[in-house]
Amino acid sequence: MWNKKIIHTVLLSLIVILLVVILCLLLAQMFTSGTCTCTTGATTGATAGSNEYPNFTQWANDIVSKVNQSLPDFNEWANGVVSKVNSNVTGSLPDFDEWANGVSQNTLQLLQDNTNFTELDKQILQTTRDSAQKLINIVNTLSNLQDTSTSTAGVADDTFLYIIHLLLLQNSSLGLSTSCEHIKMLFPASPSGYYILGNGSATYTAYCNMGTLCGSGGGWTRLVYLDMSDATQNCPSGFRLYQSGGVRACGRPVTNSSSCVSIQFPSNGISYSQICGRVTGYQYGSPDAAAGFVNNINSYYVEGVSITRGSPRQHVWSLYAAFISGNSNYINICPCAGGASPPSFVGNNYFCESGNQASTWTNILYTSDPLWDGQGCTGLESSCCNVPGIPWFHRDYGSTTTTDYIELRVCGSEGTANEDIPVSYYEIYVKQ
Ligand SMILES: [Ca+2]
Ligand SMILES: [Ca+2]
Ligand SMILES: [Ca+2]
Known part of the structure; x- marks a missing residue:
């Protein structure tokens, strides 16, 4: 402060x-x-x-x-x-x-x-x-x-x-900084906050986290942000608003079948090799984690949230939702709880949780247990729900840098009357 x-x-x-x-x-x-x-x-x-x-x-x-x-x-x-x-x-x-x-x-x-x-x-x-x-x-x-x-x-x-x-402007050899990392380099004492960045021709304002995120210090540029607890915020274009029990969240438009709804975030020319982010969602009805058995990154391989970068899509992180938190008789619970395994391109880069601690499910928005927050991880789901670092996920591509845009999708393998995983909060940062 x-x-x-x-x-x-x-x-x-x-x-x-x-x-x-x-x-x-x-x-x-x-x-x-x-x-x-x-x-x-x-x-x-x-x-x-x-x-x-x-x-x-x-x-x-x-x-x-x-x-x-x-x-x-x-x-x-x-x-x-x-x-x-x-x-x-x-x-x-x-x-x-x-x-x-x-x-x-x-x-x-x-x-x-x-x-x-x-x-x-x-x-x-x-x-x-x-x-x-x-x-x-x-x-x-x-x-x-x-x-x-x-x-x-x-x-x-x-x-x-x-x-x-x-x-x-005092130094004509410098244009506006293209990233928070650049500002941090020029002015190491810079605090976290909003800064003016330039991407060549245009300028824009971005939030910089100048502290440590995901175990890596200094100069994270926020590319992606939504906080639906702010009543002035709207769902991204194409997403459908849920309002229940004080929760506002954004999910798929009404459909009778499998679908994904997507939003893309440009990198504004920022070259990055690390991604640090978090997402909060809610369970509606009966999402089935990885039990859609779809081995295709362009499809509903996750019943939950997919985060990818660029085109063709490269997997960054997946956030799975299960219809109940634990009963190993079912395949459509979290992978760590005995449910179906995610496709190989996901690897271990995922979280999974259910917002429903009962043994049966119903068509409601489970507002009392937000997903992927590391809280309310009950029974069998614990080892993919209560994990180090959560709610933050981190990818570090080492010496490989990219200016790929980031894409966030909410997907389900059945219609929205059966299941949905609306999101209420997300923020994603990048740096080299
Ligand atoms: Ca289902
Ligand atoms: Ca839970
Ligand atoms: Ca939770």
């Missing part, structure tokens, strides 16, 4: 960056033979030799172009931060407020006192001045920010996003 000290550091960094930009501009103006000594790498075209002056016009042009291209929504961003703070504040941060206001005012004064600029410099400075004014506004409203407020995280995340943006 963000605390006051981190916010101070973050905002201090932001202001320092702005000052570096402004300082360079002033140096460029006041000493036309000077060399920009920006420490953040903004020296494109400014590599002065002993008889050579840096090309500040080119450098400045570069900055303007990057500011215009990379931060088209700066006003929107800043207004968003201000309004977030305004709507959540109660406490106070008096010393920081005073300090930051002083810095910002001095910055503005510097800008206002230097009127002898070229048109280009004016343009740059207007951009910078606008940024400084926005900063002042943010600082003013932050003055009342309460330390423990959960809104602090959101505000600081947003500020941090902007810092990343500024740092990156």
